[in-house]
Amino acid sequence: MFIAGLCAATLSGLAMHTVSIESLLLEMVDRDERARFPEPAFTCKQASSYDRASVAKDQPGWFGNKDRSWFLRVERDRGRREFVMMDAEGPGAIVRFWMTFSGEAGGRGTLRIYIDESPVPVAEGRAFDILSGSLVTGAPLAASVSEATIYRRRGHNLYFPIPYAKRCKVTYESEGVHEDDYGAYRVHEPGTEAVYYSINYRTYAPSVKVVSYSEAELKKNKGIIASTLKQLTAGGRTLSAESAKLRLDASLRPGESKTFEVNNAGAIQHLAMRLQAENKEQALRSTVLEIAFDGEKTVWVPVGDFFGIGYKQIYTNTWYTTADEDGLMQSYWIMPFAKNCTITLSNLGSQPVSVTDASASIKDWTWDDRSMHFGTTWRQYTKILAGPYEQAVDLGYASLEGKGVYVGDGLVLFNTGYRWWGEGDEKIYVDGEKFPSHFGTGTEDYYGYAWCRSETFTDHPFIAQPLGTGNFCPGYSVNVRMRALDGIPFSNSLQFDMELFPWLYSRLNYAPTAFWYMLPGGKNLSARDLVGAREPVALDRADIYPPVLDENLGVEAENLTWISTPAGSFTYQSHDTLPLSGGVQLFWKDAEVGYRASFGFNSNIEGVRSLTGVFTTARDHGVADIYLNGKKVFGKLDLGSDEPGIKTVKAGPVNLLKGRNLIEIELVRHAKGAINKSNFAIDRLSFE
Known part of the structure; x- marks a missing residue:
């Protein structure tokens, strides 16, 4: 292939003297060059919309999750309001650019890339057209994934290099973004959007010569761009003929x-x-x-x-x-x-x-x-x-x-x-x-x-x-x-x-x-x-949460194996304030009267035991009968309460089977004020 032959012969010399679209594409497909420390040297950094509440490991907000619509600043020019995503001094190059959006207007704004102090962007258009469309290049260097995913839920990735000699600024213009509350999630409002982005960029020493990205450079390198796209798509896996196996x-x-x-x-x-x-x-x-x-x-x-x-x-x-x-x-x-x-x-x-x-x-x-x-x-x-x-x-x-x-x-x-x-x-x-x-x-x-x-x-x-x-x-x-x-x-x-x-x-x-x-x-x-x-x-959830009685003859509700939920849905749920045993409860959401949810666990022993159940209470929790192996063990258990809490209830003697045991929960009455649906939650069952 043209690129394969050109890489070995010319990449080292190009990298030492000039960084350009050509040299960067050659570097991208040269596996040998990846095994050598870069020359010319560079740093790689990232501009992103991470939550700015994250300031230090030892301070609140380190795991903040408002990772959207955060920008460096807002600029107003020629009647436009542009949110600055990246502003880096050169010489350098953008080497990866990812974005996604949410909201009714998601992705409809205008993305612009400015280079070397020019007021005219070298790339301008919808983000989708630049990152995963054909405005800059083609697949796979511009691609959205997965193609099996609906378009508005894809990640959009541009891997085509955008070198710059002096400076690079990236902005996004959208009427759907609020500048008074970065990180806010207002996508429920008509015409609004949330912007998620991540830009990786290189910075070289000031002495490194960089040929900036331009329309002329794209035309000049048309052949090598086409060859690179072809090689990346095909895999470029030709091995050296002199190799030993x-x-x-x-x-x-x-x-x-x-x-x-x-x-x-x-x-x-x-x-x-x-x-x-x-x-x-x-x-x-x-x-x-x-x-x-x-x-x-x-x-x-x-x-x-x-x-x-x-x-x-x-x-x-x-x-x-x-x-x-x-x-x-x-x-x-x-x-x-x-x-x-x-x-x-x-x-x-x-x-x-x-x-x-x-x-x-x-x-x-x-x-x-x-x-x-x-x-x-x-x-x-x-x-x-x-x-x-x-x-x-x-x-x-x-x-x-x-x-x-x-x-x-x-x-x-x-x-x-x-x-x-x-x-x-x-x-x-x-x-x-x-x-x-x-x-x-x-x-x-x-x-x-x-x-x-x-x-x-x-x-x-x-x-x-x-x-x-x-x-x-x-x-x-x-x-x-x-x-x-x-x-x-x-x-x-x-x-x-x-x-x-x-x-x-x-x-x-x-x-x-x-x-x-x-x-x-x-x-x-x-x-x-x-x-x-x-x-x-782990091939099954039970490999991590084994549905068996522990050494204290108890089973955490999150270890119960789900069998069926004919009405509503269930999940294994954490709670922000309640002291749940093991940190998680089994939660049956939107249960309906007359329906039973079924769960199972295993026991290595059998015989008559005293059963204690630990449940959680809340305003929307209903009244249920609970059965163990077909026999009712808790009757009309009412978990309704004005405030969330823990409720421990003892049952009479129950018959524990060796091997598989079946727990069934039947909703018999809705929570007060509920009409069609109620919730139910178990934290732990113990057999004494």
Whole structure:
């Protein structure tokens, strides 16, 4: 291909002398260049609509969630009122631009990009037309995701570089945005909108020459733009003809490892393998890939997480990793080494695993003072408990010391709640920053989509959601972001935290993988999570909330397994003020008289026991009969109250079965003042 040949020959010289649309597009598709520290050097920062109430970790508002319609200032010129989203001194370049909107007028305003003090914008139009339409470029560098999502609920992503020599200012003009109350959510008012945005931009040293974005530059580079779009769409996976192939096939007994060695300089340019095991899901998590370059062990990651699918064999297709449903997984990260390399496959699980169709393609590499070792950080936060606002927590993706570039990450999780899990923002601290230079607007926004949508998207070069079934209900979700020009260089350190901010206070299995390069001698401060890799993978909500009696012969209501709710709906719900046992209750919403909701739990013992139920009361809670295994145990239990509270009620002797037990709740009378619907909630059941 034209670009593939041109990259190796000209990119280094272009980067040293001039930054332009041409040089940036060449850099974008040059995997070799990603493995070298940037030249010319730059910083990467972010402008976003994050909630300005977040000012410090130790102050209220750190987990604020009004991540919308925040701007630097308002400018009035020529009768226009423009909200300034970004204003950066150059030389530099915008390298990623994401937006979404809400409200009746969402996205109808005018987006403008001004360069080098010119009063005339180089790009002007509806945000959708610039970011994911054809006003600047075509797909995949301008794209909305997922295409299966209704248009107004998509994330809109522009990856086309916009270089500038002196300054860049980005504004949004809309009559639907209020300037007197940034962050307000007024989209219920006709004609209003909320604006969510995130802009990643580079800044170079003043001595670096930059050719600014312009219509003339677009025309001049028409050929290379078309070639880049074609290459990114096709995958650009042509391997070096002189490469050597190292076979990695192995049969691994539980606890066994097998190591493969390369004893000369080179670079891994391609890794491929399949895993075969009786429990394929567990094999993908408990089979670990470890790579040492020149004696430095920098890669340690479960195989499925490395290839961007986690522990389910699903399809994905990005610039750096691919996987198909037949089991073949492939990586195209360039991983150079000056002297030697060892690749180790370890089976940390309890079953035999076969690694087949496995190989590493090694190509020649001339090591220089810019060459970096590739690395990963992985861990699972197992059964971690979090909730909204002050119940949210910051979780570490990566903690690095040294000089390098952060180049991407993936997230694999199992959600147990019936609400969105990913309201939390990324917070990235570079070289000891006290406040993060990257502060986002939500986990789904970081990964390029929007509005918690569960629809998949897998054929974009830099972002993917191979599966999103766990976004709104108990289930499994995978998100991936591979950084292209928006990689983040650091000279001394990088700390990446992501808020875990689910809308329902609940437990999750949450496993991020970070990808990075560092010069030799850099340190990954995160410990290897052997326990997490051995942990049984969650395939059902019951794997995290087991529906069994605990050692005190009790069961939290959030552990009850849902069977049916013929009227209304149910959820596992947290409460802001009530002291719930375990922090969560089972909540039957909009119940109707005469209908029964059914739930189950298991017991390892049987016999007659005394039952105590802990319930919550509220004005809209009704009167119910409760049955255990077909026998009424609570009759006309009235949970109505003027104020929310806790109500503990003892029943008579009940017959507890060994194995499966059935709880049925039948609404027999509505709450006072209610006509058709009432609510009902249980916190805990205990058998003494």
